[in-house]
Amino acid sequence: MLSGPLEETLYQVKKTIVGQDALLERMLVALLARGHLLVEGVPGLAKTMAVKALAQAIGGQFQRIQFTSDLVPADVVGTRIYNQRDGEFQVSRGPVFTNLLLADEINRAPAKVQSALLEVMQERQVTIGRETFPAPEPFLVMATQNPIESEGTYPLPEAQLDRFMFKVLVGYPSATEEFVVVERMIGTTERPAPVLSPERLLEFQRTADAVYVDPQIIEFAVSIAAATRDLAGAGLPEMARYVTFGASPRASINMVLGAKALAFLRGRDYALPTDVRDLARDVLRHRLVLSYEALADDVSPDDILDPLLAAIPLPEIAHPERGARTP
Missing domain, CATH: 1.10.8.80 (Magnesium chelatase subunit I, C-Terminal domain)
Incomplete structure (x- = not known):
C-alpha cells in the first residue's frame, strides 16, 4: 500500500492517464531508486503524457527535449557563449539542468547527442568547456522511443542503454480503457495538481535506501x-x-x-x-x-x-x- 503523498501523486497522474498501471509503478520506483526509465511503445499510447503528468504531480522543474536528427550536444547540455560587453565567455546551461527530463523519441538523435547524455545520466554532472556543473537533486531522465519506425532513427548504443534502470514496454489499452480515454479527451481534461515537492521526494528516496x-x-x-x-x-x-x-x-x-x-x-x-x-x-x-x-x-x-x-x-x-x- 502506498504512503499518503505517493498515493496522492498516483491519483493525480491517473486524472490524465487511464490504465498503464505497470508503467506508473515503474516510474515511481525509478524516482525512488534514482534510476532512469526508457519507455517503448507505438505512437498514441500516452507515453509522453504519462511523464508530463508525473512531472506536474511532483511539482519540480520539468524540461522536455524533442529529439531530432539535427540536434547537437549543445542543445542538450548547454554551451559557452561569448559576451561582447564583458569580453569573456559565459556558460549557457541546457535543458538537462532540471529535476525531470523527458527525452522524447530519444532514438531520433545521432550518436554524438546520445553520448552527451551519458555523463549526466551516470555521473549526474555536466562538463561544459573546462567547468563541471552538478545536476539538480532529484534528477531523473525518462525517455521514449518508437519501436516500429526505423526511418530517421539511430539505435541507442549499448553503453547508454545500460544507464537506464528500466525499459518498460507499453501495450494497447483494453476496450474499456480506450472508451474512458476517448471520453476524457473529448471533454475537459483536468491537469494534475502538484502534491509532492522535490524535497519530500528526496526524503522518500532516503527512506527507500x-x-x-x-x-x-x-x-x-x-x-x-x-x-x-x-x-x-x-x-x-x-x-x-x-x-x-x-x-x-x-x-x-x-x-x-x-x-x-x-x-x-x-x-x-x-x-x-x-x-x-x-x-x-x-x-x-x-x-x-x-x-x-x-x-x-x-x-x-x-x-x-x-x-x-x-x-x-x-x-x-x-x-x-x-x-x-x-x-
Whole structure:
C-alpha cells in the first residue's frame, strides 16, 4: 500500500492517464531508486503524457527535449557563449539542468547527442568547456522511443542503454480503457495538481535506501544476471545461441535497488525475492545483446527471460521480525 503523498501523486497522474498501471509503478520506483526509465511503445499510447503528468504531480522543474536528427550536444547540455560587453565567455546551461527530463523519441538523435547524455545520466554532472556543473537533486531522465519506425532513427548504443534502470514496454489499452480515454479527451481534461515537492521526494528516496535487503536476495539477483551470460549453465541450452552478450553487473545492482524501492511502495521496510522477480524483465530486456539468429527466428528478449526466470527458484527468506518463511 502506498504512503499518503505517493498515493496522492498516483491519483493525480491517473486524472490524465487511464490504465498503464505497470508503467506508473515503474516510474515511481525509478524516482525512488534514482534510476532512469526508457519507455517503448507505438505512437498514441500516452507515453509522453504519462511523464508530463508525473512531472506536474511532483511539482519540480520539468524540461522536455524533442529529439531530432539535427540536434547537437549543445542543445542538450548547454554551451559557452561569448559576451561582447564583458569580453569573456559565459556558460549557457541546457535543458538537462532540471529535476525531470523527458527525452522524447530519444532514438531520433545521432550518436554524438546520445553520448552527451551519458555523463549526466551516470555521473549526474555536466562538463561544459573546462567547468563541471552538478545536476539538480532529484534528477531523473525518462525517455521514449518508437519501436516500429526505423526511418530517421539511430539505435541507442549499448553503453547508454545500460544507464537506464528500466525499459518498460507499453501495450494497447483494453476496450474499456480506450472508451474512458476517448471520453476524457473529448471533454475537459483536468491537469494534475502538484502534491509532492522535490524535497519530500528526496526524503522518500532516503527512506527507500534504508529498506532491508537480505544477502540471499542479493544472491538471487546476481544469479539471474549471471544466468543471462550462461544460459546453458542455467538449464536453457536451446536459448544460448540467441544471446551474444548477457547483462552487466549494473543489472544486478538495479534489480536490488529497484526491489528496495518497490518494497517501500508496497508498504514494507524489507525487500522480498518477489520484488526482484517482478522487476527483472524491465531491468534485463534492454541489456541482452541478441544474436543474428535471434533476429532471424523473431526471438525477443522477453522470450528468453520468461523461461530463464521460471528456471531459477525463489529463495526462502526468514524475515527476522516475523520468524516465518517468506517466499
